[in-house]
Each structure stands twice: as structure tokens, then as C-alpha cells.
Amino acid sequence: MKNLTNNLYIGLMSGTSLDGVDGVLVVLPEHTDPAQANTMQLLASAYIPFADTLRADVMALQQSGADEIHREALAANMLVIQYAACVNALLEKVTSVDQHSVRAIGVHGQTIRHRPELGYTRQTNNPALLAELSGIDVIADFRSRDVAAGGQGAPLVPAFHRAIFGQAGVCRVVANIGGISNISILRADGSTTGFDTGPGNVLMDAWIAQHHAKPYDENGAWAAQGQVHTGLLAALCDEAFLQAAPPKSTGRDLFRPDWLNQKLQLSAFADISAVDVQTTLCAFTATTLVDAILNYAADVAGIYICGGGAYNQCLMQHIESTLRRKGSQSTVASTEDLGVSPHHVEALAFAWLAQQFVDRSAGNLPEVTGAKGLRILGALHPA
Structure with missing residues (x-):
């Protein structure tokens, strides 16, 4: 049984630079009023650099190639092992917190294709494996819902930036x-x-x-x-x-x-x-x-x-x-x-987006992405 007395979330972000994964463990307000988001409390941060092989494999997936479905699946599994290592590093830094205390992990995945004009965006990931390895609910695939509503699926951070x-x-x-x-x-x-x-x-x-x-x-x-x-x-x-x-x-x-x-x-x-x-x-x-x-x-x-x-x-x-x-x-x-380290901003944003999903609140801004309206972003992979 999860202890949800603290509104604890983990945010994970690995960006286009392909350098590694940034993670944060943060206490967010119980409510989803954006005006109160700046009351969040950062408990820990961690960074796990990508191995050269993972970076090369993900880079190769930026373009079409032979057997790419198989190669993407293997790269996703390697990526999630890095995500799980980051989660473990965060929990090790705060001994009073374990996986049963964390409401959810918000994880962006690694963008390998972004073609909203064709109706899709692809962030390689295996959130089911991350839920299995971490024992924590995982919220992933934040961009697809906005694209489905006619939006760009990006950027998703402006609502969070406004809040804090x-x-x-x-x-x-x-x-x-x-x-x-x-x-x-x-x-x-x-x-x-x-x-x-x-x-x-x-x-x-x-x-x-x-x-x-x-x-x-x-x-x-x-x-x-x-x-x-x-x-x-x-x-x-x-x-x-x-x-x-x-x-x-x-x-x-x-x-x-x-x-x-x-x-x-x-x-x-x-x-x-x-x-x-x-x-x-x-x-x-x-x-x-x-x-x-x-x-x-x-x-x-x-x-x-x-x-x-x-x-x-x-x-x-x-x-x-x-x-x-x-x-x-x-x-x-x-x-x-x-008051926020440049390295932490995006990981914090995906923790916040995970909370938006859990509370069934919209995570996009149609005036930013061009979507038809406000949408709940993400997909749940239960622990």
C-alpha cells in the first residue's frame, strides 16, 4: 500500500542533446492550482550519463535504417535501465523515502522522431519496464495526446514555467x-x-x-x-x-x-x-x-x-x-x-506533468501547441 501523505513525484528527462538523464524527487502541492506550484520542495536530484553505446544507438535511430523496430526496442530497454538507475540514486539520497511513498514517475522518453505535421511524435521508452524495475507508477508519452488534438506536442513546459x-x-x-x-x-x-x-x-x-x-x-x-x-x-x-x-x-x-x-x-x-x-x-x-x-x-x-x-x-x-x-x-x-538550477527545470516539469495526469488536469496550453483544446497528457503504467 502506498503512503500518499506526502505528494512525492519523480521527474525524469533525457533531452535532444543525448548526454544523459536528469532526475528530481520533489514534493508538489496537494492541489493543482498553478499559482501554488512554486511551493514545491526539491528533495533530491541526480544525473546519470549515457553510455557511449546507448548514445550511438539512439542517434542511429534518428534516421530510417535496417531492422529499426528491433533496434529501437533494445535501445528503449537500455534507456530504461538508465532511468531506473536515476530513480534508485534519488531514493538513496533521501533515506526517509522509498518507492511506496512516491505517487508516480513522470518520464519524457527519448525523442527519435517528431513529425506533428504528419500526426505523430515518437519518444522511445519502455515505461512498463520502468514500472517493473522501480515499483512506482509511471506516467509517460505526454506528447501524443496533444498531437492527436491537432497540436504540435511541443513545447510542453510553458504551463510549468508560468507556474513557477x-x-x-x-x-x-x-x-x-x-x-x-x-x-x-x-x-x-x-x-x-x-x-x-x-x-x-x-x-x-x-x-x-x-x-x-x-x-x-x-x-x-x-x-x-x-x-x-x-x-x-x-x-x-x-x-x-x-x-x-x-x-x-x-x-x-x-x-x-x-x-x-x-x-x-x-x-x-x-x-x-x-x-x-x-x-x-x-x-x-x-x-x-x-x-x-x-x-x-x-x-x-x-x-x-x-x-x-x-x-x-x-x-x-x-x-x-x-x-x-x-x-x-x-x-x-x-x-x-x-531559484531553480538550469539542469533541474525540465525534470521538474515532467514531475509536474505527472501530477497533472494523476489529478486528471490538463497539461497542455492550446495557445502554445495549437491543439484544439485543453487535454490530459500522458499514459499510466501501474507498478
Whole structure:
């Protein structure tokens, strides 16, 4: 029998960057009033890095290939073993909590295809196995219900961002920079919008992996050594998705290495050094993010960055310099300034979404995703 005197949830998130899984153990308010969500109490956090084999297997699933149904099933099982390790790590940190105390795990899964324009999104996962390994109810597959209702299925975090970061009378933007970048516009009047703005770290990660066999550019150190190539930056920005009006979402289906290679094959870019390409990719992420913010939230007072991009010093500098060049005096900081570590925000969001499911409350915002209406998101896999 579960002890539900504490409203304990676990949130697990593994993002497009394919670096690992972030987990949180959190006490959420008993009710689902979004205005009270900022009373949550973080009890523990954990991070489990992906093994190179898992990262390679999931990366290979980004494109069609032989025997991919079998390969996806095996990758999902490997992924869930990492999820279960993260759950165990969380419970080991809080000796007063065991699996019988936790109401549910909210787990995003690993996106391998995102094609809402074709009516589907695919997050590989085996939530039944996670329920078996953890002994805790698992809520998964949050995006499909929104897509079924005609929505993009992404981003799903703006409702959570409003709940914990919104401030009456102030326009804030929360920008999540993972593999892909997305923004939540928390308007001064209490309304909320949001959308994917374009690539985050995905192209930079792919480029440094190709040239230095590193999974990511730590602190943006390599990008800081080069120069922005304005011609290449303009070519990168010449992408229909970037000009499209929201609601919109994207992923590796569009911003992948061969997309970049097609741009680089233009004769004008034949002699660009590898480091200058990395610097230009950093500027590309910053430019598309800033353009989206200023186009849809020109009155923004503060921009707060979460996700891995918050730790890329070169990227943060490019964001600030791009804002100043475009005439904005908005402040730029990480969500740490609002009391939440950039690494924890998305995992907390999926704990919150799990609570929304348990309480049978909507988890999407139709004004963000374009869905026909509010929908309860997720699917239950009982322990």
C-alpha cells in the first residue's frame, strides 16, 4: 500500500542533446492550482550519463535504417535501465523515502522522431519496464495526446514555467536551450505563449563530435576561439521554419548534420575553418533565439536560460551581444537567479506533468501547441 501523505513525484528527462538523464524527487502541492506550484520542495536530484553505446544507438535511430523496430526496442530497454538507475540514486539520497511513498514517475522518453505535421511524435521508452524495475507508477508519452488534438506536442513546459517563474506585471521569457531551443513567454497580463525557436546545442554538438570527437563544446571554449562568418550565418538563417509563425516545433528531423552540410557545400563557404563554423553555429543559436524573443515579446524585461546552454559561456555572451545589437536592454541570466538550477527545470516539469495526469488536469496550453483544446497528457503504467 502506498503512503500518499506526502505528494512525492519523480521527474525524469533525457533531452535532444543525448548526454544523459536528469532526475528530481520533489514534493508538489496537494492541489493543482498553478499559482501554488512554486511551493514545491526539491528533495533530491541526480544525473546519470549515457553510455557511449546507448548514445550511438539512439542517434542511429534518428534516421530510417535496417531492422529499426528491433533496434529501437533494445535501445528503449537500455534507456530504461538508465532511468531506473536515476530513480534508485534519488531514493538513496533521501533515506526517509522509498518507492511506496512516491505517487508516480513522470518520464519524457527519448525523442527519435517528431513529425506533428504528419500526426505523430515518437519518444522511445519502455515505461512498463520502468514500472517493473522501480515499483512506482509511471506516467509517460505526454506528447501524443496533444498531437492527436491537432497540436504540435511541443513545447510542453510553458504551463510549468508560468507556474513557477511567472510574475504579475512583468514580461519574462524562459528559454530552454537543450538540443533544440524553445521559449516560454510569460506576459505581464498573465497570458502565456511559447514555441521552438530552432537549434540549441544540436548542431554545435555534432560539429565538435565530427572534428574533435567530443560530445559537446564545454563552456563554448572551442567556439570562443573562432570568428562568426556573416555569410554562413545568413545562409543558416535562411530556413523556412525560422520564418514560420507559431505554433511550431522542430527537432533533429530538420536540424541534423546533413542539413548543415548542404549549407556548407555552397562554394562561398568552401574555405571556412572548422573553428569558425563552430563559432557561427553558436551565433546561429543565439540569433534565432533572440529574433524569436524580440519578434514576439519585444517588451521582455528579463530572459532566463535553462538547459545545457546555460552553461555555455560563449553562447550566453552571444545572446547578450545580439540583444544589445538589436537595441534590447533586457537582462540575461540563468534560472538559477529565480531559484531553480538550469539542469533541474525540465525534470521538474515532467514531475509536474505527472501530477497533472494523476489529478486528471490538463497539461497542455492550446495557445502554445495549437491543439484544439485543453487535454490530459500522458499514459499510466501501474507498478
